[in-house]
Amino acid sequence: ILIENGRVxxxxxxxxxxxxxxxxxxRAASALLIIPRxxxxAVYSVIAKNRYKWFxxxxxxxxxxxxxxKRFLS
Incomplete structure (x- = not known):
């Protein structure tokens, strides 16, 4: 979760x-925002599920x- 300028x-x-x-x-990877959420x-979830196995x-x-x-919420 990222909270930036009041948006979640x-x-x-x-x-x-x-x-x-x-x-x-x-920064070029941010162009992937044009792909439907x-x-x-779905791709994010596959990576999250397998990240320890792969990395x-x-x-x-x-x-x-x-x-x-100081960047963390307390």
């Missing part, structure tokens, strides 16, 4: 809005520094 985005829409703020070629969300999993969580921590 979920699943693939949230991910693509985050990508729009990244530098370089990542149900199709994007691995860490045994420890990273503790965010104060600069990053």
């Amino acid at each position: 985005y979920q699943k693939s829409t949230a991910a693509l809005h985050v990508v729009k703020s990244l530098p370089g070629l990542w 149900p199709l994007r969300d 691995g999993q860490k045994s420890e969580c990273t503790v965010p520094d104060p600069e990053i921590r």
Whole structure:
């Protein structure tokens, strides 16, 4: 979930809005917003379901520094 300028985005829409703020070629991925949301969300769900199998999993969580921590809702 992404809350940006008072708007709430979920699943693939949230991910693509985050990508729009990244530098370089990542921004180009935001063009995928033109694909209908149900199709994007289906692909998002497949990736979410298999992410640990495909990309691995860490045994420890990273503790965010104060600069990053202030970006989280409490």
